[in-house]
Amino acid sequence: MSPLVSIIIPVYNSALYLAEAINSCVNQTWQNIEVIIIDDGSTDESLSIAKTFENERIRVYHQENKNAAAARNSGLMKAKGDYIQFLDADDILSADKIEKQVTLLAANPGMVAVCSTIHFTDGHQPTEFEPSAYEEAFLLNLPPFDFLFNLYGGKNEGQGSMVQPNAWLCPKNIIEKAGKWNEDLTLDDDGEFFCRVVLASKGVTKSAGYNYYRKYQGNKNLSGLATQKHLRSQYNALSLKILWLKAKNPLPELTNMHARWLHGLLFKAYPAAPELMRQIKNDLKTLKASIRPEYPFGTTSGKLLSMVFGWKFAKRLQLFKYQLRKKPENSGKLS
Known part of the structure; x- marks a missing residue:
């Protein structure tokens, strides 16, 4: 009998995209799957949308709002599969992603599989975009420590990369060896988790298939404005x-x-x-x-200012410019 793959989808206020994410699971060429949807206290229509998909292969659960790590841990407790696929509720998997990775892992026991990630802009078709050549250079077939050391920039003087969680497919027994998600973390919880998972494996192998990672225009996130908790x-x-x-x-x-x-x-x-x-x-x-x-700094002007006036001055100027751009957008809105 072919291995069962458990796809775990943590959901929080993702009503606009959830159906598309679930359909990308249903349409997998690898049909022996179960989809475990954990609604983490959504206040929009996410839970009711998820319920419309519920059947013998798609199970929906609701919990009080905690965080994505807690939702993923809930999914792991309910998962019956031999392999675990995590999927964010606003992202998509290519139809062959799981089949390619299961086949590869069957030939490489004890390893974890990673595929290419395509960053696509919301409102556009994922197929309009290509994987980042820069990120691709880090997706190498390597032993555990070597893969992570290279990914984190250890071999390139700090110029590292990252792997978005959806890109992985992991044997459940390796995850059990590595341990559950750290629910005390709210930022880089995925990086810490997959660091342990990779180190608990025999190595990383690169597969075909794609993880489509949704990016948003007018992204309001600025690294310098992260909360103290994050x-x-x-x-x-x-x-x-x-x-x-x-x-x-x-x-x-x-x-x-x-x-x-x-x-x-x-x-x-x-x-x-x-x-x-x-x-x-x-x-x-x-x-x-x-x-x-x-x-x-990300810009030549920022780097030049930091060289002349110091990085703190350049950072404050960056934040000031950001607030000026943001002000008209927020005028008239309740805080």
Whole structure:
């Protein structure tokens, strides 16, 4: 009998996109699937939309609002599959994604599979876009530590990448070995979780198929405006990832990688989280890494301003410009 794949969809106020996500599961060429939808206290029509799909293969559950990690853990407890596929409620899987990965993992026991991610703009068809050539360069068939060290920028002086959760397909027994999602984390919870999963495997293998990751125009998120709770979560996730990596292979190069991560987080934390900034500075003193800090301004003008006036001045100017752009958009709205 062919292996069962459990697709776990955490849902919170995703009524606009949920049906499309579920249909991408139903239309998989690998038909031996179960879809587990965990509504995490949605206040829109998400739960009622999910209920319209409910049948012997699609199960819908509701819980009080916690967070996505808690919803995924609820799904894992209910999953009966040999393999686990996570899917965000506003994203899509290509029809052959699961079949390609199950077939590959059957030939490579003990490994986890990853596929290409296509970032597509909301309002457009996913097939209009191509995978990022930059991200593709990090999707290599490598042993666990080597894959993560390369992904995190250890081999490229900080220029790393990321893997969006939908891109993975993991044997359930490897996830059980790695442990459940950390529900105390709200930012980079996926990075910390899959760090443990990859390290619990025999390695990573790249498959065909696509993960379609929805991006939004006029994205209101700015890294420098993250809440203190999210910034603290990212710090904790970063610290845990370094801990797991060192336990696997205490390479001296991990010190410089850790320091680069901390400098990036220091940039995000300024000026909103002074307590976290003090902790990061203390960590950097303890590490004594021999690197030249670089801050992610993203524009040539920002980098030039930081070189002339310092990164803090350039960051404040960046935030001021962001607020000016945002002001007309919010005028007349209730806070």
